Amino acid sequence: MSGGEFDEVVLEARNIVKNYGGTRALKGVNFEIRKGTVTTLFGENGAGKSTLMKILSGVERPTSGQIILDGEPVEFASTNDARDRGISIIHQELSLAPNLSVRDNIFMGREIVGPFGVDYAEEARQTRALLEEMQLAIGPDTLVHDLRVGQQQIVEIARALSVNSRILIMDEPTSALAAAEVEVLFGIIRDLLARGVAIVYISHHLEEALEVTDHAVVLRDGTMTAKAERKDIDLEWIVRNMVGDNFDLGSPPTGYDFGPPALAVTGLTVLDRENPERAVVNGLDLEVRAGEIVCLYGLMGAGRTELLEAIAGREPIASGDVLLEGRSILKDSIAERIDAGVGLVPEDRQRDGLVQTFDVGTNLTLASLGRSLVRGVISRRTENDRAKALIADVTVKTPGPDLPIGALSGGNQQKVVIGKIVGTHPRVMLLDEPSRGIDVGAKAEVFRLLSDRARQGLAIVYSTSEVGECLSIAHRIIVLRRGRISAEFGPDATKEMIMAASGEAVAA
Numbered sequence: 001m002s003g004g005e006f007d008e009v010v011l012e013a014r015n016i017v018k019n020y021g022g023t024r025a026l027k028g029v030n031f032e033i034r035k036g037t038v039t040t041l042f043g044e045n046g047a048g049k050s051t052l053m054k055i056l057s058g059v060e061r062p063t064s065g066q067i068i069l070d071g072e073p074v075e076f077a078s079t080n081d082a083r084d085r086g087i088s089i090i091h092q093e094l095s096l097a098p099n100l101s102v103r104d105n106i107f108m109g110r111e112i113v114g115p116f117g118v119d120y121a122e123e124a125r126q127t128r129a130l131l132e133e134m135q136l137a138i139g140p141d142t143l144v145h146d147l148r149v150g151q152q153q154i155v156e157i158a159r160a161l162s163v164n165s166r167i168l169i170m171d172e173p174t175s176a177l178a179a180a181e182v183e184v185l186f187g188i189i190r191d192l193l194a195r196g197v198a199i200v201y202i203s204h205h206l207e208e209a210l211e212v213t214d215h216a217v218v219l220r221d222g223t224m225t226a227k228a229e230r231k232d233i234d235l236e237w238i239v240r241n242m243v244g245d246n247f248d249l250g251s252p253p254t255g256y257d258f259g260p261p262a263l264a265v266t267g268l269t270v271l272d273r274e275n276p277e278r279a280v281v282n283g284l285d286l287e288v289r290a291g292e293i294v295c296l297y298g299l300m301g302a303g304r305t306e307l308l309e310a311i312a313g314r315e316p317i318a319s320g321d322v323l324l325e326g327r328s329i330l331k332d333s334i335a336e337r338i339d340a341g342v343g344l345v346p347e348d349r350q351r352d353g354l355v356q357t358f359d360v361g362t363n364l365t366l367a368s369l370g371r372s373l374v375r376g377v378i379s380r381r382t383e384n385d386r387a388k389a390l391i392a393d394v395t396v397k398t399p400g401p402d403l404p405i406g407a408l409s410g411g412n413q414q415k416v417v418i419g420k421i422v423g424t425h426p427r428v429m430l431l432d433e434p435s436r437g438i439d440v441g442a443k444a445e446v447f448r449l450l451s452d453r454a455r456q457g458l459a460i461v462y463s464t465s466e467v468g469e470c471l472s473i474a475h476r477i478i479v480l481r482r483g484r485i486s487a488e489f490g491p492d493a494t495k496e497m498i499m500a501a502s503g504e505a506v507a508a
């Protein structure tokens with residue numbers, strides 16, 4: 001997607017090493033970024049991508065190695081320091097302050113000051129312009145905690161854009177975005193490239209990343225293992241270099257009969273929190289049988305998250321009913337629904353999925369503590385064994401259950417969120433964009449795990465904005481559009497049919 005006439009190196013990393021205690025995250029990496037081009041960085045979960053980017057943007061200091069900016073060696077004391085030299089980063093983990101407005105988040109630490117103090121009106125004006133550029137229909141005073149994850153991600157992008165950097169690092173910028181929003185971002189990337197901005201792009205949506213690539217680089221276990229120009233590579237090259245093997249995500253599990261309905265939703269209506277005149281889920285009926293995997297596909301705002309959260313008891317229901325194996329759970333609390341067998345893998349892992357102050361093992365077993373009871377007392381040993389089993393089940397890359405959760409790579413944190421719910425042995429499992437940031441190999445593992453559980457009678461509702469995932473995992477694909485079911489397909493549907501039913505523009 002290069003801007004054309006540029007190609008000089010603006011930033012170079014030489015022989016970068018980064019140790020975290022005994023973990024050697026980077027083992028001497030050389031990396032360069034060129035003006036007006038996109039360098040994409042591929043690699044499995046835990047390969048060291050975010051670590052390298054944190055070093056280039058002043059978040060972390062390297063253990064050893066050098067950073068050369070415009071031919072001069074530099075050391076960044078902080079992110080502000082890197083930002084002053086024209087480098088900014090869109091973080092993989094959302095880093096906004098939830099209790100502040102969108103405007104305050106964008107201008108935090110670099111307020112616009114006029115003769116009478118902070119010029120809030122000017123900040124609001126610039127925020128509005130940025131949001132408009134990103135096509136996000138919210139006001140500058142909206143509080144961040146009222147935003148959905150996808151909207152937060154767009155604000156995160158807007159904040160990085162507001163700085164006018166020469167080097168922009170995007171670490172999984174689209175993991176919570178739907179195709180239409182990704183297109184908006186790509187339009188912006190094209191403009192930036194034409195102005196000579198150098199971009200680093202990281203994404204586990206490989207097709208999408210390939211679309212913007214000029215230079216591709218693969219990291220594996222802290223080492224650079226492959227490097228190529230766009231014209232010399234394809235999807236197969238990326239996967240082969242990332243995981244050393246080429247495979248696909250498989251197809252929905254077959255060879256068994258579904259059981260009776262495990263989940264039934266009838267006439268379900270959920271109102272918009274901000275505008276109760278509007279229904280975000282509108283009189284919806286849905287039935288999922290034991291052993292069946294149903295995919296929910298739709299654009300951002302179609303009502304998928306609200307539907308799943310309403311079933312799990314996290315979103316008030318205006319009318320309708322939710323039946324678990326024939327019994328209404330409408331009056332049950334969130335905890336009672338979990339006990340009854342409703343497991344939700346939530347959209348927002350930072351807010352709802354993980355306890356940041358706990359280690360990996362505790363995060364995995366907390367939701368199912370009852371299973372660690374031995375004669376009425378919580379057994380540390382049983383808990384530890386269960387944690388280890390879950391780590392293996394969902395292939396979390398960690399030296400053990402005792403690591404703080406924040407020390408895991410983004411994709412591995414997401415695997416913990418999934419493992420935690422698997423550990424509660426639900427009857428119905430609801431997954432809201434569960435593949436966020438998970439590498440291809442791990443995604444295949446998760447799909448295998450879900451297929452196995454489905455065979456054993458688990459009913460699964462899998463919500464995603466990646467059509468390819470629906471076709472690989474689901475027996476039935478339900479498309480949501482403005483709170484209603486707009487279409488239903490079997491596994492023989494095409495991507496185009498599904499996308500068209502969602503209201504998405506399908507490229508000819």
Ligand SMILES: Nc1ncnc2c1ncn2[C@@H]1O[C@H](COP(=O)(O)OP(=O)(O)OP(=O)(O)O)[C@@H](O)[C@H]1O
Binds near residue numbers: 043048051092407439
């Ligand atoms: N603060 C920390 N303490 C200990 N280990 C850490 C810390 N931060 C990162 N690591 C480890 O460094 C390695 C590289 O992690 P990194 O986040 O760079 O991976 P990544 O390539 O970005 O993966 P993902 O695709 O999952 O985002 C991992 O093994 C991770 O557990």
Ligand SMILES: [Mg+2]
Binds near residue numbers: 050051092409411
């Ligand atoms: Mg990462």
